[in-house]
Amino acid sequence: MLFRSRKYLWIAAAAVCTAVGARAQMARFDQVFSHLESVHSFSGVAISPDARWVAWVESAPGKQGAGIYLFDRKNANQRPRRITTGDGQDEVREGGIAWSPDSRHFAFLSDADYEGQPQIYIAAAAGGVPRKLTNLDGYVIDLRWSPDGKRIAFLYTENGGGGGPLAAAPTQLGVVGSKIRNQRIAIVKAGGGSIRQVTPVNLNIYQYDWSPDGTQFAAIAAPGPADNNWWIANLYIVDGRSGAMRLLYHPPMERQIALPRWSPDGTSVAFIGGIMSDEAFSGGDIFEIPASGGKLRDLTKDLKATPTGFSWRGKQMLLTEYVDGESAIAQLNPATGAMRRLWKGAEDLRHGGRFANCSFAQDGRTAALVQSSWRHAPEVWAGPIGHWRQITHANDSQHPQWGKPESIFWNNGGFRVQGWLLYPRHFDPAKRYPMVVSIHGGPANCHLPQWPSTHFDMSVMSALGYFVFFPNFRGGYGEGEAFTRANIKDFGGGDLQDILSGVDAVLKRVPVDTNRIGIAGWSYGGYMTMWAVTQTHRFGAAVAGAGISDWRSYYGENLIDKWMLPYFGASVYDDPAVYAKSSPIRFVKNVKTPTLMVVGQYDAECPAPQSFEFWHALKTLGVPTELVVYPNEGHSFQRLSDLRDDVRRTVEWFNSFLAPTEAAK
Secondary structure (H helix, E strand, O other): OHHHHHHHHHHHHHHHHHHHHHHHHHHHHHHHHHHHHOOOEEEEEEEOOOOOEEEEEEEOOOOOOEEEEEEEHHHOOOOOEEEOOOOOOOOOEEEEEEEOOOOOEEEEEEOOOOOOOOEEEEEEOOOOOOEEOOOOOEEEEEEEEOOOOOEEEEEEEEOOOOOOOOOEOOOOOOOOOOOOOOOEEEEEEOOOOOOEEOOOOOOEEEEEEEOOOOOEEEEEEEOOOHHHHHHHOEEEEEEOOOOOEEEEEOOOOOOEEEEEEEOOOOOEEEEEEEOOOOOOOOOOEEEEEEOOOOOOEEOOOOOOOEEEEEEEEOOEEEEEEEEOOEEEEEEEOOOOOOEEEEEEEOOOOOOOOOOOOEEEOOOOOEEEEEEOOOOOOOEEEEEEOOOOEEOOOOOOOOOOOOOOEEEEEEEEOOEEEEEEEEOOOOOOOOOOEEEEEEEOOOOOOOOOOOOOOOOOOHHHHHHHOOEEEEEEOOOOOOOOHHHHHHHOOOOOOHHHHHHHHHHHHHHOOOOEEEEEEEEEEEOHHHHHHHHHHHHOOOOOEEEEEOOOOOHHHHHHHOOOHHHHHHHHOOOOOOOHHHHHOOOHHHHHHHOOOOEEEEEEOOEOOOOHHHHHHHHHHHHHHOOOEEEEEEOOOOOOOOOHHHHHHHHHHHHHHHHHHHOOOOOOO
């Protein structure tokens, strides 16, 4: 009897310790997440052609608005100056900065006067009140000055548009697909006046560039709907007066194209081409084609890196690239193919495209950028490439709440694979730790070092006593186009083996408890999480964010099905077997891993029914599971309360099954 009493006392004491540890863990989580919420964010950085001025967009913590700031590099002791059309209130949204060729003015977008409707304004770098150019009604992006500085072109969707596939998709009612509003090239004179829409109404323009003489455009275009058809877009030459469009290049199905750029002499157009799963995250080889038509040249063939953006600077190109899990800036000679790397670092830099954070001056030697890594919170820097000077200091008080990062390499299936390992905070080599394997989305993407975000970033687990492993598996960027193409018709095959062999490589170097390894991911990472738990029992817990359980039903549910054709080779109606072989639901009876699923109610990219299907199966089979659907959210959550709740639930789920032996200090 005495023995039994002692036993029950021990169990009760253990339960109390567990409860206390759990409370300490969640208190620590709240502290870390609040830390992430308090960071100023920077975007849209743009250096003037003459390298004197740096402009950027800055958002304060907890504010809905975004303001433009300007810094004069010739007067480095002065503080950055706010440029706004409003009264300085935080709810005004401004951005889309574009410098004039003479560096004296820049154009930008502001919704200060129109309650959410952006208009185009021009500001003088030297000072003064910005001047409004337009009275638009619709979606407007991508401002570009004509080479002579007399006109501004932009992409305009009259009476609609915006959002994109990451946003919450509106409920489709009535005759579905009957309202297609295409994005067109429009022009307004820099001195003001009415706008002129150039391109035809039946084509959606995704990206474009002025010809050096200002008479033509190079444009990537396809018929609408815009969100779906980028994957089948062609390259055109557009007559600036008549709007007539001449087909210049029709890519094969397995190659998407992005960032068209005229050569300075007007004889050719260059662009990035490769298999890409997302319009906003371009990567591939750099190609060049004569503007009159002719033979296509791959300027970076067999490069063991992934160019992500570029600009002509005279007869040379400056480009950003992903390589070995890091970013680099290089100079490329298109005539010879010779490339010289100017800088490489453990952060995420991208020149060109929707999420660009690096801008080059006309001299080809000076850049402005947003620098961010696991060790340093984001700030704006500028100067000679690789020798930048810090301009902003909004996040100087921010300090890492997580452990040290380490880049590791391993070999699998004929590929060299790279990944990042984030150590637990207060790491003690004498202890054994749990680990979370974080799978990036895409799949044509990669995880690079950057200050953690509030959107499903597993870096927070490091602050709570976990190792966090970020494998950059095949199908992603950073090791060349052959590596990116290696998962075609093989989702869940070689890429999962890359991940599992990466886990083995981690186990050989750090003290991870093999019984306490979890897996998590969002989008394609959510799919890979669902797939992994049907293929292996190595993981003690899983969290699938916006996952995909059945590629066959998914094909007819999502609003961007064209992205699947390059990867599967045919539609699901023409080759259902290739979709079935990679579908987690087909193997769901193998699952033993406790799995949490989270998804937005109106997710157009990875619709909620996919998560419902997998959750229903696990519940029926008696596997511990939970499904959380966030009201009115899309693929990318917008409300901070939902972002916090999502990550908090993830932490609680992993703590329930993989908890560290003691709470992180």
